Amino acid sequence: xxxxxxxxxxxxxxxxxxxxxxxxxxxxxxxxxxxxxxxxxxxxxxxxxxxxxxxxxxxxxxxxxxxxxxxxxxxxxxxxxxxxxxxxxx
Amino acid sequence: xxxxxxxxxxxxxxxxxxxxxxxxxxxxxxxxxxxxxxxxxxxxxxxxxxxxxxxxxxxxxxxxxxxxxxxxxxxxxxxxxxxxxxxxxxxxxxxxxxxxxxxxxxxxxxxxxxxxxxxxxxxxxxxxxxxxxxxxxxxxxxxxxxxxxxxxxxxxxxxxxxxxxxxxxxxxxxxxxxxxxxxxxxxxxxxxxxxxxxxxxxxxxxxxxxxxxxxxxxxxxxxxxxxxxxxxxxxxxxxxxxxxxxxxxxxxxxxxxxxxxxxxxxxxxxxxxxxxxxxxxxxxxxxxxxxxxxxxxxxxxxxxxxxxxxxx
Numbered sequence: 249x250x251x252x253x254x255x256x257x258x259x260x261x262x263x264x265x266x267x268x269x270x271x272x273x274x275x276x277x278x279x280x281x282x283x284x285x286x287x288x289x290x291x292x293x294x295x296x297x298x299x300x301x302x303x304x305x306x307x308x309x310x311x312x313x314x315x316x317x318x319x320x321x322x323x324x325x326x327x328x329x330x331x332x333x334x335x336x337x338x
Numbered sequence: 339x340x341x342x343x344x345x346x347x348x349x350x351x352x353x354x355x356x357x358x359x360x361x362x363x364x365x366x367x368x369x370x371x372x373x374x375x376x377x378x379x380x381x382x383x384x385x386x387x388x389x390x391x392x393x394x395x396x397x398x399x400x401x402x403x404x405x406x407x408x409x410x411x412x413x414x415x416x417x418x419x420x421x422x423x424x425x426x427x428x429x430x431x432x433x434x435x436x437x438x439x440x441x442x443x444x445x446x447x448x449x450x451x452x453x454x455x456x457x458x459x460x461x462x463x464x465x466x467x468x469x470x471x472x473x474x475x476x477x478x479x480x481x482x483x484x485x486x487x488x489x490x491x492x493x494x495x496x497x498x499x500x501x502x503x504x505x506x507x508x509x510x511x512x513x514x515x516x517x518x519x520x521x522x523x524x525x526x527x528x529x530x531x532x533x534x535x536x537x538x539x540x541x542x543x544x545x546x547x548x549x550x551x552x553x554x555x556x557x558x559x560x561x562x563x564x565x566x567x568x569x570x571x572x573x574x575x576x577x578x579x580x581x582x583x584x585x586x587x588x589x590x591x592x593x594x595x596x597x598x599x600x601x602x603x604x605x606x607x608x609x610x611x612x613x614x615x616x617x618x619x620x621x622x623x624x625x626x627x628x629x630x631x632x633x634x635x636x637x638x639x640x641x642x643x644x645x646x647x648x649x650x
Binding site: 264265267270273274297304305 | 582585641642644645646648
């Protein structure tokens with residue numbers, strides 16, 4: 249099963265608060281691949297809003313994204329685009 | 339109710355206000371357009387400027403004793419001036435005996451005159467409250483109304499989505515049915531909505547496969563309620579995989595009924611979703627918001643605080 253990993257930096261000033269988290273899980277839920285976010289020793293389900301919120305990732309921090317499944321590469325690309333777009337903030 | 343007639347007013351309040359029609363029967367077709375009540379007072383002296391003539395008039399001790407003190411000729415004159423204004427009806431409080439001239443003039447022009455044993459203030463208050471409800475703008479909504487933990491919840495959604503089953507489930511858990519599939523909604527004091535069912539089908543429901551059931555008889559009088567203020571609207575809809583449903587609860591959606599904005603939640607229906615439980619939680623969440631605690635905002639604030647502590 250294809251597995252793609254990528255480290256993505258948080259570039260929106262407010263970090264991963266509720267609204268970006270909601271947009272993120274709306275995106276990840278569209279993929280069939282399993283998606284995991286890692287920050288430090290924490291590892292969470294990338295499709296779970298409570299999981300993503302738990303990371304409390306601030307501006308400038310890095311999240312490691314792991315996608316496993318047929319659409320893993322596409323998922324990683326779109327997740328990266330969303331992070332880069334600052335979740336529509338600013 | 340648009341264009342309430344004096345006759346309808348009399349029929350529905352004669353018991354409560356202990357009204358007796360004493361003159362002006364031919365004026366029962368007159369319309370009552372506003373709920374306020376007026377004490378004519380100065381108008382009887384001939385001062386008709388600013389006379390609130392569209393209101394129902396209540397004659398108390400002051401008016402009656404003033405009229406009694408006049409000479410018959412003057413009395414007739416003053417009553418004539420009073421009745422020249424288009425007024426819907428008069429009520430004489432404390433069962434005072436009205437002057438003969440008042441009754442004959444009322445009969446001639448066709449202004450209904452009632453007598454009531456109630457004291458003036460109480461009569462005025464009861465009359466205003468009852469009229470307020472009777473002349474309030476109203477509409478009907480095709481939905482269910484249930485009281486859940488004290489919160490009046492409208493449940494709507496297309497036919498067959500499970501509204502009735504969900505309502506029944508709530509009733510079975512001890513909540514109260516107001517109405518199934520039809521709500522008569524009144525705008526109260528221009529600010530809030532009061533819903534009730536139709537008198538004829540009250541507390542009955544139709545459940546597919548079972549037919550018509552009488553909820554009051556089956557579940558008891560504690561499981562029904564005649565009317566309830568509407569606080570929250572829930573729309574049930576078949577789960578649409580393409581659609582994004584609310585995930586946070588930070589943004590509020592509203593449903594406008596008679597110009598009042600009711601907080602609105604869309605609940606997708608899918609296998610394994612216990613709708614009655616979800617509506618109970620929605621009602622509790624609504625209550626706690628009214629008490630000043632917003633779960634989603636509170637958690638978002640905690641997350642933001644944590645993020646700013648960890649800022650690199």
